[in-house]
Amino acid sequence: MAARDDILTRPQIDAALADLPDWRYRLGGLVTVFKTPTAAGALGLIAAVGRLAEERDHHPDLDWRYNRVFIRFSSHDVDGEVTARDTGAAASVSKAAAAAGAEAQPGLYRTVDIGIDTPDADGISEVWRVALGYRRGRFGNLVDPYGRGPGVSFEQAPAPDGNRLHVDIHRSKAESGAALEKTAATGALMNSDHAPERVVVTDAQGNRLCLCTEEGHGPDL
Structure with missing residues (x-):
């Protein structure tokens, strides 16, 4: 160990x-x-x-x-x-x-996670863990023990709107520019308030996804 x-x-x-x-x-x-x-x-x-x-x-x-x-x-x-x-x-x-x-x-190499907006992660996380057969990660997230499926993270939202689920797509910052440009060209709404850590993308029907990089991630040591 x-x-x-x-x-x-x-x-x-x-x-x-x-x-x-x-x-x-x-x-x-x-x-x-x-x-x-x-x-x-x-x-x-x-x-x-x-x-x-x-x-x-x-x-x-x-x-x-x-x-x-x-x-x-x-x-x-x-x-x-x-x-x-x-x-x-x-x-x-x-x-x-x-x-x-x-x-x-x-x-x-892209990594896809599922984000769930919730005011009470403890109240729902066990349902997702058991159903998926996942284990708990270091930061309260859920991870596939075999590294096959997407991770699941619970994001604190005191008053979530009707669209509680979103997809987080992780790319390296070095290669993220082209993906951001192509996504913006589709006409999606791009919120860059938290860039370069993440850019929140909303499609024409109000569905959200986040284009994320490694910025802001890492061991807090």
Whole structure:
């Protein structure tokens, strides 16, 4: 079991990422996508990542989509935060990817969460946790223990309106500009009061979503 003081602060994470151009910080983890020339190349990269994970006894969440491999490193024994084990593993995987002729495309890694506006999170969170088979996260949110489904967060709203559910779409700040421009071009209402942490988007029927970045997120240490 790792100690809490193993958790890297946001300044430490940002400093480490300066030497890890293939990777981005995302909600307690380091994420990226590698594109290989062929599907067989992706399988070879997955095998290489598996060997590195076994050698380090530190295993990522990994998803294979034809010739792209989606990877996320996080230290689950400290409530899903980033430690030096994650930055070291990320560096090793980048070397393996380069050797396989893979191209890093970290901007493709999106994370989608469900936000629920409520005046009483304790009164409803257990229903959602049990129905989804999730566990409680460090900040009162709900997370899929297998990293497959979207997270669920409960946002304090003393007087929620009729539209209590919204979707949070997380991208890295470095790649968020194009998404914001394309979304604005659809004619949606864009509220940038809390940018760059999030921009609240409202469609023509009043449905909301938030385009979020890593700004304002990270261990408070």
